Amino acid sequence: MDRAPRPPGGEPGVTHQPGRPDQSMTLLREVVERPLDPGYAAAAQRRAEGRAPALPWWRKGIVVVLAAALGLGAVWAARELRAPTDGAGDARALLLSQVSDGAARGQQLRADNAALVEQIDRLQEESLRGTDPEFLERVQLLTLNAGSARVRGPGLRITLDDSRDAQAGEPGADLGRVQDLDLQVLANALWSAGAEAVAINGHRLSGLSAIRSAGPAILVDLAPLARPYVVEAVGEPGDMQARLTRSTGGAHLGTLRESFGISVSIEETEELVLPGTTARTLRHAEPLEGHTEREDG
Template structure:
């Protein structure tokens, strides 16, 4: 085989890491060190020029640091004042809210006294029963207390994301409350928030809202109902489901009997009025089908 027929050999350049460990010193530094060894230290005007440039650079950096420090110190009182103003405004709003709530409670008591004076005993007793059933009045009795709490939320060392499988979700609280209603509960609160026919339990990011009010772990669901409410809940589907979550993810779950508990009234009850609709008249010549129509129940999913 002639030289023309011999294939050219492929040359592989060393990779970056291999070259870095083989020649750790930059060629420019090596040339400067060799030149310094030959020429020696700079002298005369060259030395003064190098020293002057270095001095000017250091002075400029120092001035920049001083100016930045003074600006930070000058802005600090303004930030502190703004923060103090915001804290004061929040505290004032809280105080106003407490005063308004006390005023509302006082007016409610006055209305109840006038109502009892004008309507009489039997009518007032019926109204009290309706208020207790709808959540307008506080109720007292015995039942069950269900406690749920978040489990550990480890952080992934690679991605930095948190595993939230052990956190209590809004669907978990929905499952617990729906199970208590189905077992005969007459009144329920979630972390002190009274549930009504129009209450909502929703997730907003990492927070859970009950009627648009945030609640935090641990979650306490207290219900007034039959004597065996706690046992029936623990043996039912919801109790078994939460036991599985506790065993798998480390979530905290407990069922206890509640004796002589008082559930506060709903703070913002939104009432809705339904009016019967009159069906349109059937067209002439058509026959109306016999039989009754049944409403389709809405399903509420709970758990995960």
């Protein structure tokens, strides 16, 4: 049987037209080629030709009234959300009053403690002056070395203050604030430079003193400090300033001034009066047995 050749993909004698490559994507073609719905297109054409029906005045009025009501409602809601409620304001006022009362009570307790320490020293001196003056002299020397006695003498007064941006509260100016580390470095540098007594904002430093931070506040022996920070050191002013300049503490002060804008001023003074510290309680150290007898012998 003779087989006539057939066109590929169909019956003999049937002509096949080539289809579109995107024939199976009818929906996508409609979206791309005709993005506007026919109804919207007809309405737009009527408006362009001036044949669109005009809205009645009462419908326009309703639209205006609804828009004004929505705007007023949005403004009222925003004001209500931003305005603090009475309960929040009362709670904040109560917390502020408690903080103020606590700070005042702490200041009063520190003043009472200082007065009691002075009274104890006076009574101790009166009791030992007539009975054992040599022992009294030794006690006075020990209290002087421990930082418990008031001292007077020449020295340096170094003042640190926050940068102008930090004082103005500019964003990103936190590095321009004096930190507890800065005061620690300066105090250690002054001790190494030959200082015999050091105080920060009137708080005497001793072997038991701690300089630390609590949030943005700097504390010395748990007492908060306020800027500017005045560091006073008793000793020979010229030698101390020369040694401080050559030390890492002097380099740290230069970095604070040049890189962070912190104000640093150093002043030599002929007479400084530093109070004694009230931190005298040893928590861990105990005297060795027989140490006093060997010294006396």
